[in-house]
Amino acid sequence: NAGVTQTPKFRVLKTGQSMTLLCAQDMNHEYMYWYRQDPGMGLRLIHYSVGEGTTAKGEVPDGYNVSRLKKQNFLLGLESAAPSQTSVYFCASSNPNRAETQYFGPGTRLLVL
Amino acid sequence: AQSVTQLGSHVSVSEGALVLLRCNYSSSVPPYLFWYVQYPNQGLQLLLKYTTGATLVKGINGFEAEFKKSETSFHLTKPSAHMSDAAEYFCAVSAFHTGGFKTIFGAGTRLFVKA
Numbered sequence: 001n002a003g004v005t006q007t008p009k010f011r012v013l014k015t016g017q018s019m020t021l022l023c024a025q026d027m028n029h030e031y032m033y034w035y036r037q038d039p040g041m042g043l044r045l046i047h048y049s050v051g052e053g054t055t056a057k058g059e060v061p062d063g064y065n066v067s068r069l070k071k072q073n074f075l076l077g078l079e080s081a082a083p084s085q086t087s088v089y090f091c092a093s094s095n096p097n098r099a100e101t102q103y104f105g106p107g108t109r110l111l112v113l
Numbered sequence: 114a115q116s117v118t119q120l121g122s123h124v125s126v127s128e129g130a131l132v133l134l135r136c137n138y139s140s141s142v143p144p145y146l147f148w149y150v151q152y153p154n155q156g157l158q159l160l161l162k163y164t165t166g167a168t169l170v171k172g173i174n175g176f177e178a179e180f181k182k183s184e185t186s187f188h189l190t191k192p193s194a195h196m197s198d199a200a201e202y203f204c205a206v207s208a209f210h211t212g213g214f215k216t217i218f219g220a221g222t223r224l225f226v227k228a
Contacts, residue, residue, distance in 0.1 A: 004156070035218075040122060042203060042220040043157075090156055101147075102216065104156030 002026055004105035006091050012111045013081045021076040021108050023091030031094045032074040033058075033102065034066060036087040043090065049074055050096065081112045115140040115208050119219035127227045132176075132191040134222045136204035139185060146187040147205040147216075148178055157203060163187065174198070199226045 007022045023032065030051050035043040045058030049068040063085060065077045074093075078085060088109050092102040120135040138144055145164050149157040161172025168180040174197075178189045187204060204219040 040220055043218040045216075092156075101159045101162065102157075104158065106156050107154075 004091055004093055004103050006089075006105040006108050008108060009106070010109045010111075012113065013078075014113050015082060017081050018077070018079050019081065019110075020078075021089055021091075021110075023074045023076070023093075023105060024072055025074075025091075025093040025103070026072065027093060027103065028071070029093035029103070030071075030096045032068065033092045033094075034064070034074065034076045035090045035092065036060065037090060037107075038087050046076065046089075081110075083112045086110060086112045115144065115206050115215070115217050117204050117206050117217050117219035119202075119204050119222050121222055122220065123223050123225065125225040125227060126194045128196055129193050132189070132194045132198065132224065134189040134202050134204075134224065136178075136187045136189065136219060137185055138187060138204070138206045140206055140208045142208045145207040146178075146180060147207065148172065148176070148187075148189050149203045149205060149218075151201045151203065151221075153200070160189070160202070194224075194226045196226050196228065199224055 004025045033048040034046040037043050044060045046064050047058050047066040049055045052071040055066045067075045088107050090107050091105040094100045094102045116139045118137045147162045148160040150160045151157045161170045163170045163180045171177045176191045201221045201223045203221050207216040
C-alpha cells in the first residue's frame, strides 16, 4: 500500500515550457486535491476532484489545468510555466466526508527559471 | 466564510519544555479542526482532529489540542518537547458549504527544539 505517490520529485523548467505532474493513490479515495506550498502562505488549493471525470477550481487555479480520467490518478498541467509557479506541489486524497483525513504525497519541487 | 490564523510563524523551545502552538479559526458553521505535521522534505500527515464530542483531543507523539468554542481556538500542546518534534505544523478547518465541504489550512508554524 503505497498511499499517495507523486512524479517527478524535482523538476527545473524554463519560462514558457510545459509539464505534467502525476499523482496516484491506491486507497480508492473519491476526492483528490492539488496544493501549492509557498513560504509563509501555508497550502493553497489549486484544483480538486470529487470523482473520476470531474474537476473543480480551487483558490489559485490560474495557469494550471487538471484531469481525472481514472479514479486513482490526478494530473496537474502547466501549459506555459512562469517563475511565479516556482513552488512545492502536493497532491492529497481523501474520502468524501468532512471528518476525513487528507493523505498527502511527498511533494514535487518545481523551479521555473 | 472560514479562515485559520496561526499565531507565530516560528516557535523555539528547549528540549523538555512545554510546546504551545496557537490556532484560531472562524467558521459560519460548526467546524471540524485538524492539526497536521510536516517533517522536512515530506508531505503533511495528520496529528489529530476534532469533529464532535470531547473537546480535548489526543493525537500521536504525545500531542493534544483543546477545542474552545467561546475562544474560537484549537491550540496544540505537548508537555515535553523532544528533538524529533522539530517540524512545521499546520492547523486546518473543514466545514460544509453549498456543494460540499472545504478545508482551509493556516500558514504554518515552524517548531524549533533546542538541545
